[in-house]
Amino acid sequence: MKxxxxxxxxxxxxxxxxxxxxxxxxxxxxxxxxxxxxMTFLAVFALALSLATGRLADxxxxxxxxxxxxxxxxxxxxxxxxxxxALRVLETTEGVASARAMTPEEQRALLEPWxxxxxxxxxxxxxxxxxxxxDGDGYDAAGLRLRLQAEVPGAVLDDHTRWRRPLVQxxxxxxxxxxxxxxxxxxxxxxxxTLAAQAALAANQQVIAVLRLVxxxxxxxxxxxxxxFTLRALTGAGIGMVLGLVAVSIxxxxxxxxxxxxxxxxxxxxxLWPLILPPAAGVVAFWATRxxxxxxxxxxx
Amino acid sequence: xxxxxxxxxxxxxxxxxxDVSLKLxxxxxxxxxxxxxxxxxxxxxxxxxxxxPTAGQASLFGQDVRGMDRxxxxxxRRRIGVVHQDCQFLDHLPISENVALPLxxxxxxxxxxxxxxxxxxxxxxxxxxxxxxxxxxxxxERQRAALARAVIMSxxxxxxxxxxxxxxxxxxxxLMTLLIELNRMGKTVLIATHDLSLIRxxxxxxxxxxxxxxxRRLQLAGADL
Numbered sequence: 001m002k003x004x005x006x007x008x009x010x011x012x013x014x015x016x017x018x019x020x021x022x023x024x025x026x027x028x029x030x031x032x033x034x035x036x037x038x039m040t041f042l043a044v045f046a047l048a049l050s051l052a053t054g055r056l057a058d059x060x061x062x063x064x065x066x067x068x069x070x071x072x073x074x075x076x077x078x079x080x081x082x083x084x085x086a087l088r089v090l091e092t093t094e095g096v097a098s099a100r101a102m103t104p105e106e107q108r109a110l111l112e113p114w115x116x117x118x119x120x121x122x123x124x125x126x127x128x129x130x131x132x133x134x135d136g137d138g139y140d141a142a143g144l145r146l147r148l149q150a151e152v153p154g155a156v157l158d159d160h161t162r163w164r165r166p167l168v169q170x171x172x173x174x175x176x177x178x179x180x181x182x183x184x185x186x187x188x189x190x191x192x193x194t195l196a197a198q199a200a201l202a203a204n205q206q207v208i209a210v211l212r213l214v215x216x217x218x219x220x221x222x223x224x225x226x227x228x229f230t231l232r233a234l235t236g237a238g239i240g241m242v243l244g245l246v247a248v249s250i251x252x253x254x255x256x257x258x259x260x261x262x263x264x265x266x267x268x269x270x271x272l273w274p275l276i277l278p279p280a281a282g283v284v285a286f287w288a289t290r291x292x293x294x295x296x297x298x299x300x301x
Numbered sequence: 302x303x304x305x306x307x308x309x310x311x312x313x314x315x316x317x318x319x320d321v322s323l324k325l326x327x328x329x330x331x332x333x334x335x336x337x338x339x340x341x342x343x344x345x346x347x348x349x350x351x352x353x354p355t356a357g358q359a360s361l362f363g364q365d366v367r368g369m370d371r372x373x374x375x376x377x378r379r380r381i382g383v384v385h386q387d388c389q390f391l392d393h394l395p396i397s398e399n400v401a402l403p404l405x406x407x408x409x410x411x412x413x414x415x416x417x418x419x420x421x422x423x424x425x426x427x428x429x430x431x432x433x434x435x436x437x438x439x440x441x442e443r444q445r446a447a448l449a450r451a452v453i454m455s456x457x458x459x460x461x462x463x464x465x466x467x468x469x470x471x472x473x474x475x476l477m478t479l480l481i482e483l484n485r486m487g488k489t490v491l492i493a494t495h496d497l498s499l500i501r502x503x504x505x506x507x508x509x510x511x512x513x514x515x516x517r518r519l520q521l522a523g524a525d526l
Binding site: 017018020021023206207210211212213214215216217218219220297301 | 389390398
C-alpha cells in the first residue's frame with residue numbers, strides 16, 4: 001500500500017530532470033490527449049445510459065410488481081353487481097393489500113391519450129377496472145383466477161407479468177449494454193494510448209539508447225514515459241469529462257410524455273460517478289504505457 | 302575488470318569475432334586496431350555488455366554477463382565510460398546536461414557533482430560551450446564532451462570507439478592527451494582506432510599494448526607499431 005502511495009506521489013511530484021530527458025513529441029502528445037478526451041466524453045454518456053436504464057428497470061420492476069388490474073366486462077345491467085362481487089372476492093384473498101374500482105374520471109384519464117379529453121366514458125361500453133395493490137408476498141394469481149372464474153365470469157385478471165417481464169429485461173439489457181460500452185471504451189482508450197506510447201518509444205529509440213549507454217535502469221526510462229502519458233491521459237480525460245457532463249446536463253429533462261429517452265442523465269449522487277473516469281483513464285494510461293515501454297526495452301541491448 | 306575468454310560473436314549470417322580472449326587489468330592502456338568492418342566496435346560492445354557473446358565467456362568486474370539481468374548491466378555500465386565515434390547525445394539538451402546525464406540517471410545530481418561538472422567542462426575546454434546544444438558543436442567539441450560524459454561518474458574503465466575519427470590532427474592529439482591523463486589517474490583505457498599514426502604518437506607518452514583484429518581473431522600487434 002505504501003509503495004502504491006509512493007508511486008502515485010512520485011507520479012504527480014515528478015522529477016524535473018528526468019522529465020527533460022525525453023523530448024516532447026507533439027504528435028503522440030496530441031493523440032493521447034485527444035483519445036483520452038473523446039473516450040471519456042463517450043464514457044460519460046455510456047455511464048449516463050447505464051445509470052438511467054438501471055433506474056428505469058428498478059422503477060418498472062418496483063411499480064409494476066406491486067399492482068395488478070382486474071378487468072370486468074359485462075352487460076350494463078350486470079357490471080355493478082359483478083364489480084361488487086369481484087371486490088368481495090379480492091377482500092378475502094390472501095396477499096391482496098387493497099382493491100378499489102376505478103372512478104369514471106380515472107378511467108377517462110387512462111383513455112385520454114388515445115381519445116382526447118372529452119370522451120364520454122359513461123356512454124361507452126368500456127369495462128370496469130379494479131386496481132389491486134399487493135402486499136409483501138403477493139397473491140396466488142392462478143388461485144384467484146379460478147375463484148373469479150367461478151364467481152365473476154366476466155373478470156379478467158392482468159397481473160402485468162406478461163408485459164412487465166420483457167420490459168424489465170430490456171431495461172436490464174440496456175444497463176448491461178452501457179456497462180459493456182464502458183469496458184469497450186476503456187479498452188479502446190488503452191489500445192490508442194498503447195499505440196501512442198509505442199510511437200513515442202519508437203521515435204525516441206536514440207534517446208533510450210543513450211540512456212542505456214550511460215547506465216539508466218529500465219525503471220528510470222519507463223517512469224519518464226509513463227509519467228508523461230499518464231498525465232496527458234488524465235488531462236484529456238478531465239477535459240472529456242467536463243464536456244460530457246455539460247452535454248448530459250443540457251439534455252431535455254425527464255418528462256412523462258417524453259418517456260425513457262428524456263430521462264437519460266444523472267440524478268442526485270449519480271452526478272459524482274463521472275468523477276471516477278479521469279482517474280480510471282490515468283490508471284489505463286499508466287498500465288498501457290508501462291507495458292509498452294517494458295516490451296520495447298526488453299528488445300534493446 | 303573486463304575479461305573475455307574464447308569469445309565469439311555472430312551477426313546473423315557469419316562469424317565476426319572468433320575465439321577472442323582479453324583481460325583488461327586495472328590501470329592498463331590498450332589500443333585496438335584493425336581495418337574498417339573488422340569488428341572493433343563489436344568488440345567494444347562486448348566489453349560493456351551492449352552485445353552478448355554467442356560463444357565463450359565475458360565477465361565485467363568478476364560477473365559473467367550472461368548471469369546479469371538488465372538492471373545489473375545498467376549499474377555495471379556506470380563503472381564503464383564509453384565514448385562513441387558518433388558521440389550519441391540527446392540533441393534537445395544543452396551540452397552541460399548531456400555531460401551530467403550519467404549523474405542524473407544514477408540519482409547523484411548533487412551540488413558537489415555540479416561543481417565537478419564545471420571542473421570537468423573546464424578540463425575538456427568546453428566551459429564556454431556549456432549552454433550549447435550538441436548540433437551546435439564542432440566535431441572536436443562533441444568528442445571532448447563525450448569524453449567528459451564518459452568520465453563524470455569516475456569510472457574504472459574508459460572505452461573509446463574511434464574517438465578521433467571526426468577531428469583534425471591537432472584535436473586528436475588533444476583528446477589523446479586527455480585519455481593519457483585519465484590513464485595516469487589510474488583509469489583503464491581501451492581505444493579502438495584505425496589511425497596508426499595516432500597510436501605511434503601516443504606510444505611515446507604512455508605504455509600501451511596494441512591489439513589488432515585480423516581474420517576474426519584478436520592478435521598482439523607487431524613491432525611495426
